[in-house]
Amino acid sequence: MRGVFLGCIFLLFQSVCVAQSISDLQKKKQDAAKEIEYTSRLLNETQQSEKSSLSKLRLLTSKISHRNAILTSIKHEIDIYDECIANNTLAIELLTNDLEKLKEEYAVLVTLAYKNKGSSDQLLFLLSAESFNQAYRRMLYFKRYTAFRQNQANTIATVQEVLDNNRLKLEQQKQAKQALIGVTQKEKQTLAKEQGQQSSELQQLKKKKSSLQKTLNDQRKIERQLEREIQRIIEEEARKSRDAGGPGFELTPEQKLIGNSFEQNKQRLPWPVERGIIVEHFGVHQHPVLTNVQVQNNGINIATETGATVRSIFNGEVSRVFGISGGNTAVIIRHGSFLSVYSNLREVVVKKGDKVLTKQKIGTVYTDFDDGNKSILKFQIWKESTKLNPELWIGR
Incomplete structure (x- = not known):
């Protein structure tokens, strides 16, 4: 038994x-x-x-x-x-x-x-x-x-x-x-x-290949402009440090603490919008329509609702707010040695030098009513001049 x-x-x-x-x-x-x-x-x-x-x-x-x-x-x-x-x-x-x-x-x-x-x-x-x-x-x-x-x-x-x-x-x-x-x-x-x-x-x-090619070229220009701004931030901070007698840009103790906390929260950081769908992923991939055309995305594109609030993914300091030709407004926030980049915004409510908190509103996603009422946030994360995949950092 x-x-x-x-x-x-x-x-x-x-x-x-x-x-x-x-x-x-x-x-x-x-x-x-x-x-x-x-x-x-x-x-x-x-x-x-x-x-x-x-x-x-x-x-x-x-x-x-x-x-x-x-x-x-x-x-x-x-x-x-x-x-x-x-x-x-x-x-x-x-x-x-x-x-x-x-x-x-x-x-x-x-x-x-x-x-x-x-x-x-x-x-x-x-x-x-x-x-x-x-x-x-x-x-x-x-x-x-x-x-x-x-x-x-x-x-x-x-x-x-x-x-x-x-x-x-x-x-x-x-x-x-x-x-x-x-x-x-x-x-x-x-x-x-x-x-x-x-x-x-x-x-x-x-049937709209020429129009799509033009849109792709415009997106590439926006990506290049964002990269230039990020490099400009890094170079400016290094130059200011050298002018003050330092060897180059160095994080303050507070910035180091924020950067360490940012890294420790990998895969747990909040989304830059309350809710959205990732419609374009990080890295190089095939264009969904144009044959034999590769698309390079330095971040992710998040589709969200009309008028959706964009928020900071972590405590930090606004390093730059600037307009992009064909890309509306972008905001770059420093979190120690990390940078988070939010573009295709309107009604930005922060300015350079502002200290922001996790989930604090920084603006609103731009909605293109002439192109299918699309509301797309372009979001990137950098560690100084190195591009990172945001999907590995924000929570699932």
Whole structure:
């Protein structure tokens, strides 16, 4: 019977692990669904304009990516249920076999007990002992035999209860799997519709290649201007330090403390907007429309709502506020040896030299009502003159 109880313990442990895995997958599904819901809101804003735009295409691409994430989570959930159903079926088979053996053994015990049910037989058996010690041992035998028979009955009841629970659980698991299969079909239908919208948007944009090339060239100019401003900040600070007799730019003790705190909060820094969708990632990647054209992004582009507040990601000091030709206003904030850069802003509410706190408002995202009502924040993080991937620094 030790095997039965070990099996029960294994099944209990397995059910806890499975519940945790399913809970994790459901959390991922919920997060992806929230992102889809928010992306749909942004798409509704952009679709008020009949123009096709890269912003619409990127939002649709993001939506499709999250839809695929949901489908992947559902597939993993179904795989877990398949494993559970297989394990539970095996457990039920083993428990059923054990139960049959227990019942057979118990039937033998009951038959023996029936044959020797007379108390006079037991008394004669005791009195026929050759010594007191032998009589005492025979009495102990009767007691142990009776206890064993009772334990056998209790074990049968326990195994039967476990077996009934497993059968109920198996049925629930089959129903849960079937429900997930139904959800998968609906998600695939929605995905196909979204992919059709993406394809249509892409075809429309391919007719505007010259316009897209011009936009890309303008973006490259903005990136170069931002880089020049960052280098200018670093050179100015070094020059001021040298003029004061120093070897070059050196952080003050307060700046060093802020810089260390900034670095210690890697992957936990707040987003520069309360809510948004990353529609263009850091580094070099293929242009979504123009063939054989590589795009270099020194940061990330975040799509957000009209009039969204832009906020500082950490305590720091405003190093520069300046206008960019074709890029609206940009703000650079120093956090010790780190710089955070926010561009495509309007209504900036800070100025050079201001001390800012984490999540303090610095301005508002510019909304281009002539280009699909897009509201895009361009956000970068630098460590002096080294570009960093913001996605590795801000919280998920």
